[in-house]
Amino acid sequence: MVKRPTLADVAAEAGVSRALVSIVIRGVPGASDATRERVLAAAAQLGYRPDARARLLRSSRSRLLGVVFDVDGPFHTEILEALYPAAAALGYDITLSARGHRRSEGEAIRSLLDLGVEALLVLGPASPSDALAAQPAPVVSVLEPHTDPRLSSAATDEAAGIALAVKHLRGLGHSRIAHVDGGTAAGSEARRLAYEQLMAEDGAQPLVIPGGPNETDGMKAARELLALRVGRPANELPTAVVVFNDDAALGFLHELDAAGTAVPSELSVVGYDDSRLAALAHVQLTSVRQEPDAIAAAAVEAAAAALEGRRTHTLVPPSLAVRSSTAPLAAVAR
Amino acid sequence: MVKRPTLADVAAEAGVSRALVSIVIRGVPGASDATRERVLAAAAQLGYRPDARARLLRSSRSRLLGVVFDVDGPFHTEILEALYPAAAALGYDITLSARGHRRSEGEAIRSLLDLGVEALLVLGPASPSDALAAQPAPVVSVLEPHTDPRLSSAATDEAAGIALAVKHLRGLGHSRIAHVDGGTAAGSEARRLAYEQLMAEDGAQPLVIPGGPNETDGMKAARELLALRVGRPANELPTAVVVFNDDAALGFLHELDAAGTAVPSELSVVGYDDSRLAALAHVQLTSVRQEPDAIAAAAVEAAAAALEGRRTHTLVPPSLAVRSSTAPLAAVAR
DNA sequence: AAACCAGACTAGAACGTTCTAGTGAAGATG
DNA sequence: CATCTTCACTAGAACGTTCTAGTCTGGTTT
Numbered sequence: 001m002v003k004r005p006t007l008a009d010v011a012a013e014a015g016v017s018r019a020l021v022s023i024v025i026r027g028v029p030g031a032s033d034a035t036r037e038r039v040l041a042a043a044a045q046l047g048y049r050p051d052a053r054a055r056l057l058r059s060s061r062s063r064l065l066g067v068v069f070d071v072d073g074p075f076h077t078e079i080l081e082a083l084y085p086a087a088a089a090l091g092y093d094i095t096l097s098a099r100g101h102r103r104s105e106g107e108a109i110r111s112l113l114d115l116g117v118e119a120l121l122v123l124g125p126a127s128p129s130d131a132l133a134a135q136p137a138p139v140v141s142v143l144e145p146h147t148d149p150r151l152s153s154a155a156t157d158e159a160a161g162i163a164l165a166v167k168h169l170r171g172l173g174h175s176r177i178a179h180v181d182g183g184t185a186a187g188s189e190a191r192r193l194a195y196e197q198l199m200a201e202d203g204a205q206p207l208v209i210p211g212g213p214n215e216t217d218g219m220k221a222a223r224e225l226l227a228l229r230v231g232r233p234a235n236e237l238p239t240a241v242v243v244f245n246d247d248a249a250l251g252f253l254h255e256l257d258a259a260g261t262a263v264p265s266e267l268s269v270v271g272y273d274d275s276r277l278a279a280l281a282h283v284q285l286t287s288v289r290q291e292p293d294a295i296a297a298a299a300v301e302a303a304a305a306a307l308e309g310r311r312t313h314t315l316v317p318p319s320l321a322v323r324s325s326t327a328p329l330a331a332v333a334r
Numbered sequence: 335m336v337k338r339p340t341l342a343d344v345a346a347e348a349g350v351s352r353a354l355v356s357i358v359i360r361g362v363p364g365a366s367d368a369t370r371e372r373v374l375a376a377a378a379q380l381g382y383r384p385d386a387r388a389r390l391l392r393s394s395r396s397r398l399l400g401v402v403f404d405v406d407g408p409f410h411t412e413i414l415e416a417l418y419p420a421a422a423a424l425g426y427d428i429t430l431s432a433r434g435h436r437r438s439e440g441e442a443i444r445s446l447l448d449l450g451v452e453a454l455l456v457l458g459p460a461s462p463s464d465a466l467a468a469q470p471a472p473v474v475s476v477l478e479p480h481t482d483p484r485l486s487s488a489a490t491d492e493a494a495g496i497a498l499a500v501k502h503l504r505g506l507g508h509s510r511i512a513h514v515d516g517g518t519a520a521g522s523e524a525r526r527l528a529y530e531q532l533m534a535e536d537g538a539q540p541l542v543i544p545g546g547p548n549e550t551d552g553m554k555a556a557r558e559l560l561a562l563r564v565g566r567p568a569n570e571l572p573t574a575v576v577v578f579n580d581d582a583a584l585g586f587l588h589e590l591d592a593a594g595t596a597v598p599s600e601l602s603v604v605g606y607d608d609s610r611l612a613a614l615a616h617v618q619l620t621s622v623r624q625e626p627d628a629i630a631a632a633a634v635e636a637a638a639a640a641l642e643g644r645r646t647h648t649l650v651p652p653s654l655a656v657r658s659s660t661a662p663l664a665a666v667a668r
Numbered sequence: 669a670a671a672c673c674a675g676a677c678t679a680g681a682a683c684g685t686t687c688t689a690g691t692g693a694a695g696a697t698g
Numbered sequence: 699c700a701t702c703t704t705c706a707c708t709a710g711a712a713c714g715t716t717c718t719a720g721t722c723t724g725g726t727t728t
Contacts, residue, residue: 002470004470006714006715007715008714017678017679018678018679018715018716019677019678019680019716019717020676020678022715022716023676029675030675030676031675031677032677035676049444050448050715051391051715052449053387053390053391053448053449053450053713053715054391054714054715055714056387056715057388057685057713057715057716058682058683058714058715059683059715059717060683060716060717071411071412071414071415072411077405077406077432078405080432081432081435081437084434084436084437085436093445096429096431098415100415101415102415102418103415103418110383111386111427113383114384115386116385116386116387136338215615219615250615250616251615254614254615254616257616277611277614280549280584280611281550281588282584282587282588340684340685341685350707351707351708351709352685352708352709353686353687353710354706354708356685356686356687365707366705366707369706369707385684387684388683388685388686389684389685391713391714391715392684392685394686394713669728670727671728672726672727672728673725673727674723675723675725676721676723677720677722678719678720678721679718679720680718680719681716681719682717682718683714683716684713685712685713686711687710687713688710688711689708689710690707690708690710691707691709693704693705693706694704694706695703696702697700697701698700698701698702
C-alpha cells in the first residue's frame with residue numbers, strides 16, 4: 001500500500017517546479033523540449049498518473065462528459081462502447097451513470113453534475129424537454145431525436161430507416177406493405193409517419209396495425225393481421241410487414257408460425273434495431289441497423305458544439321441487415 | 335449559469351463556520367440539534383449539494399466503489415442495477431467503468447483508481463488473478479467464483495445451480511440426463527464437475543457433450559447428440575439435457591426442431607442464466623436463474639470486508655425458472 | 669548601452685471539501 | 699474552589715492539481 005506519486009514527487013525527481021510538471025503532463029506550451037523529456041522520464045520512472053479528483057476540482061475545463069444510460073435499454077451498451085473512442089478523439093473523458101427501475105434519470109444526472117461534468121449525454125432520455133433544458137449543463141439527447149432548440153441531439157434518421165425497409169421490400173416485388181407501429185414508444189410516431197409518407201408517394205394504401213415495443217405487442221398485432229384475412233381476397237392482403245422493432249417482430253413471427261403462415265414465402269417481415277435477437281439462427285430477421293459509431297461520434301460532437309454555445313441536431317442514416325425473413329414476392333401471393 | 339453554492343455559502347447563510355456545515359451535512363456527531371436544523375434549512379434553501387470532486391480529494395475514506403462491467407456481458411446490467419441500492423445500504427457510492435472490445439479491463443480499472451475508489455468490483459474479470467491481486471485497491475471478483483486468498487469474490491453457486499436443474503429433471507422422472515458443457519468458458523468446469531458428481535451419486539452414467547457459450551456451440555452439440563441415436567437402443571439414450579447456458583440451449587433447441595425432435599415430449603432441455611432469451615414466447619426455456627440482488631449485496635459486503643482486511647468468498651444459491659422446455663418423462667421414451 | 673521581448677521557469681493562491689488541533693463555556697468531580 | 703470532562707463550535711492546514719502573476723535569462727532592437 002505505497003502512496004501513489006504526485007506532481008510534487010515528479011517535480012522533485014526531475015528537479016523542477018510542480019507547475020512545470022503540470023505543463024509537461026498536460027502537453028501545453030511553456031517548457032523546453034529538453035526538460036519536457038526529463039520530466040516525462042521522471043514521471044514514467046515513478047509510475048505517475050494524474051489524480052482525476054484534484055484535476056477535476058481545479059481545472060476550469062474538466063473535459064469530462066457524463067453519460068446516462070439505461071440498464072436494459074436496447075442498443076445502449078453498443079453506444080457506450082462507441083462513446084469512449086469518440087470522446088477520446090475530441091480530447092474528452094467519459095463517466096457513466098446508470099438509470100433503471102430503482103434509479104431515476106434525475107438521480108443519475110445529479111450524481112454526474114456533482115462530479116463536475118461539462119455536458120450530459122442522455123441515452124434515450126425519459127425526462128421531458130423542460131427538465132433536461134433546466135439542467136446547469138448542456139444536454140445531448142442521444143438515440144432520441146429532439147428538435148427543442150434548448151437541447152442538442154444525435155439519433156438515427158428514423159425516416160431513412162423505414163425507407164430502407166420499404167425500398168428493400170419493393171425491390172423484392174412487394175407492393176402491399178403493412179406497418180406494425182410502436183404504440184406510445186419512443187420513435188414510434190416518426191417511424192409511422194415515414195411509413196405513411198412512403199405509401200402516399202407510391203399511391204399505395206397504408207395499413208397501420210397498432211403495436212408496441214414488446215414481444216406480446218407483436219403477437220397481438222399478428223393475430224390482428226391474421227383476422228383480417230377472413231373474407232378478403234388475397235390480392236388485397238399485405239405480402240410484407242415492417243414491424244416497429246425486433247422484440248415486437250419476434251412475437252409477430254412466433255404467432256405467424258403458430259398459425260401456420262410461412263415466413264418469408266407467404267409474408268416477408270422486417271424488424272428494427274438489428275438486435276442480438278435478430279441474428280439468432282432460428283430467427284434470421286431482416287432488420288434496420290442503427291450505426292453506433294456514427295451516433296456516438298455525432299453525440300460527442302454535439303456536446304463539444306453545445307459547450308461553445310451551438311446546439312446541433314444530427315440524424316445518422318441507418319443501414320439494413322438483410323437476412324432470411326424477407327424474400328422476393330412469391331407467385332402464390334400475387 | 336449561476337455558480338453552484340458551496341459549503342462557505344451555506345455557512346454564511348446559517349451564520350456558522352464551514353467546518354460545522356461539513357459536520358451537519360455528513361451527519362456526524364458534533365453539532366447541536368438546533369443548529370443542525372438551521373444549517374440544513376440554509377442548505378435546502380440554497381439548493382446546496384456537496385461537490386463530489388472536493389469530497390473525494392480531501393476525504394480519507396472516499397466511500398466510493400469502482401465497478402468494471404462488460405458492455406455485452408450477460409447479466410452484467412442486472413447486477414449493475416442491483417449494486418446501487420446494495421452499496422447505498424452500506425453507505426457506499428458507486429462509479430462505473432465499461433470494458434469492451436476497444437477498452438481493456440486494465441484501462442477501465444486505471445480510470446477508476448484515478449478517481450480514488452476504495453475498492454474494485456470487477457464483473458466477470460478477464461485478467462489473471464495475479465494482475466488483479468497486484469492492484470493498489472482490494473478487488474472483488476463478481477459473477478466469477480475465485481478462491482485466490484488475495485482476492486474476494488461473490489458469485490453464483492454453480493454446483494447448486496446444476497443440482498437444481500438435475501433434481502428438477504429427476505423429479506419429472508428422468509434418469510438419463512446429459513450435459514452440454516461450456517468448453518473453455520468461465521464457469522464451465524464448475525458446472526461440469528457438479529454434473530458429474532450428481533450422476534455419480536445416483537449411480538448414473540454421465541454423458542458430457544462438448545459445447546461452448548454460444549448459439550452455434552449448442553447447435554453443434556445437438557447434432558452430436560442426434561448422431562448418437564443411430565444404432566443405439568432407445569433405453570440407453572438421454573431423455574433430458576442440461577445445457578451450459580441459454581445461448582447454447584437456444585441453438586440446441588433450434589437444431590432439435592430442425593431434426594423433428596419434439597421438446598419437451600421427446601427431450602427435456604434446461605438452460606442456465608434465465609436470460610431474456612429464455613423467457614421469449616416461442617422459447618419458454620426452463621433455466622437456472624442467478625439472483626442479482628443477492629449477488630450484488632454479497633459483492634458490496636465483500637468489498638467492505640476487504641477494506642477491513644478480511645477477504646471473503648460468497649456463493650449465492652440460484653433458483654430455477656420452470657417453463658415449458660421440461661416435462662414429465664413420457665411413456666414413449668421409457 | 670539602454671530598452672524591450674520571448675521563452676523557460678517558479679511561487680503561491682485557488683478549487684471546495686475534510687481533518688487536526690484547538691477555544692470557550694457549562695457542568696461534574698474532587 | 700480548583701480541576702477535570704464534555705459538548706458545540708471554529709481557525710486554518712491539507713488533499714493534488716491548475717491558474718495567475720510574476721522572475722530571470724539571453725537575445726534583439728533602438
